[in-house]
Amino acid sequence: MQFHLDGFRVGDPTIEPAASDAPRVDMPETVDVLIVGSGPAGLVLAAQLSQFPTIDTRIVERRSGPLLMGQADGVACRTVEMFNAFGLSDRLQREAYWVNETAFWRPDAEDRGAIRRTGRVQDTETGLSEFPHVIVNQARVQDYLLGVMRRSALRLEPDYDLEVVDVERDGDDDGDDDGDGDGDGDHPVKVTLRRTDAARLDETVTVRARYVVGCDGARSRVRTAIGQTLRGDAANHAWGVMDALAVTDFPDIRLKVAIQSASEGNLLIIPREGGYLVRFYVDLGEVTADNRDTIKQIKVDRIIQTAQRILHPYSLDVKEVAWFSVYEVGQRLTDRFDDAIAADGTSREPRVFIAGDACHTHSAKAGQGMNVSMQDGFNLGWKLGAVLRGLGDADLLRTYSDERQPIAQELIDFDKEWSAMMAAPPKDPNRPEAGGVDPAELQAYFVRAGRYTAGVATRYRPAMLTGEPTHQALASGFAIGTRFHSSPVIRLADAKPMHLGHVARADGRWRLYAFADGNGRALHALCEHLCASPDSVLRRVTPEGADPDSVLDLRAVLQRDHRDVALNELPGILLPRKGRYGLVDYEKAFTNDAATDIFHERGIDRERGAIVVVRPDQYVAHVLPLDAYAELNAFFDPIFPRASTRS
Secondary structure, eight states: OOOOTTSOOOSOTTSOOOSOOSOOOSSOSEEEEEEEOOSHHHHHHHHHHTTOTTSOEEEEESSSSSOSSOSOOEEOHHHHHHHHHTTOHHHHHHHSEEOOEEEEEEEOSSOTTSEEEEEEEESSOTTSOSSOOEEOOHHHHHHHHHHHHHHSTTOOOOEESEEEEEEEEOSOTTSOOOSSSSOOSSSOEEEEEEEOSGGGTTOEEEEEEEEEEEOOOTTOHHHHHTTOOOEEEEEEEEEEEEEEEEEEOOTTTTSEEEEEOSSSOEEEEEEOTTSSOEEEEEEEEEOOTTTHHHHHTOOHHHHHHHHHHHTTTSOEEEEEEEEEEEEEEEEEEOSOSBOOBOTTSOBOOOOEEEOGGGTEEOOTTTTOHHHHHHHHHHHHHHHHHHHHTTSSOGGGGHHHHHHHHHHHHHHHHHHHHHHHHHHSOBOOTTOGGGOOBOHHHHHHHHHHTHHHHTTOOOOOOSBTTBOOGGGGGGBTTSOTTSBOOOOEEEETTTTEEEEGGGGOOSSSOEEEEEEOOSSSHHHHHHHHHHHHOTTOHHHHHSOTTSOTTSSEEEEEEESSOGGGOOGGGSOGGGSOEETTTTEEOOOSEEEEOTTTOHHHHTTBOTTTOEEEEEOTTSBEEEEEOTTOHHHHHHHHTTTSOOGGGOO
């Protein structure tokens, strides 16, 4: 990270100077953004918005304090990539269990009452991400994000012991308050809250907001207020889940394991962080109208006994259960993730949004619920930040539902298939008519589905924030609409080997990665255009007096060896002067790392080079030729407001 830009200061550089010395207000009358719920989606959103000190953000939570024991635990590779932008990946990896391999067990052909290992595969394919798939308790994940908020200039903390009673939106967002207290054009959403702490139980609080985001779970009151409904079906299959400290002679207890038994059901084992704790997902069978109530009352002893039978001939001696639950698999989804369609069917500017379990629910088998929820928050956070700071057109907010709802649908479709396979009994070669899933088919499907479970299967369709693939061949490894797949480079100024994608922080900025052409002339011409031309998009979108990279962060990757390039050869725009002292930023230029060769790994045209445009949430927005100035302007025109319209 960079610091000392505006002067030397001692202490922890990850703690930003406080934006204000004013005492914290219990709950203000108005806020810019009110987030309801401090789960994974709400905290990623809050962590992102906390990076913008001029935005008044509050997050309310009905619990009395931070989560102590979470249900979700799988953190996909893509989520670790996102956490790296918040400066959290090192800590996460250090504490977490790494899912390196997955083992598959099925009935022994000689003794179908016993199980044997039939396969063992690498959990994530080589090269899919520079980060691993890890396991860490949801409560710890949320602690990391709370830390980001506390270290921000806003010193943002959730307001606990507050639950939503009602959410109302004024009919005319653009009208001024008429003085009767019934409306406020700047803050058109009225939220009524009720206190849940004993000292002020049932006391109501009213706050008006520019935008409200419901991250309040599957029973979301915000979702109900905007007329959205979770639609879908339960799979009519129950699972028990427990986190246990146990002694066993099962040899794969520290691997992720999928077990199919002949007659006792199936079992999924997920080792937990710390070296001892293990999570067991135990198949409890079909759910019917007659047994649903009974299954809900199942105790942990039943879960343990079922796991012991499935593991036969191996023993399982459970010493302590940290947590357990019984649930019925279900996948549900809302039609929209915002209130952009009014009750009368007319279109309007979205002001109320929902994220995470409030708009989509998944089974635990694919490990996607928490991960997809956090990606919702990351997608929406930078867009709200841009609009509220006058650095993005209001139409940006329409793209949230348009992008995330189809992604949630794709993942639910995958989740249904994977959950059904996990719940199905293994095929019996002696009774093929009985049906079931071939264990080899289960293992093969797991391998094929690796991009979904790693969280990197998301691909946004061409739209306002995603260009057409006209020039995709210039950088075939940076597929438009997918996340920016990082690769090693050498930082020119200090010869530091690093990952190119790791320069991007969760700061709301767009990245322009300019990959040099063969002789470097097109790269120099691009730099000259962006620096001096009246038509430069960089000059147009940068607020007066702001650092030149405050909105669009230009980085260049050269083809030459770093020892063959002198800093004074670089165009001035790659050595920008910033901050109150006009200090030089030496971290804008990189060279190819011969050991990996980013140009080869990511299919970049060595002769022509390319511009790779990357959104603040790390997704590739466009690939263009180095000299495509008009196309670059045309892409950004609808995204950024003209200077005269900025607040």
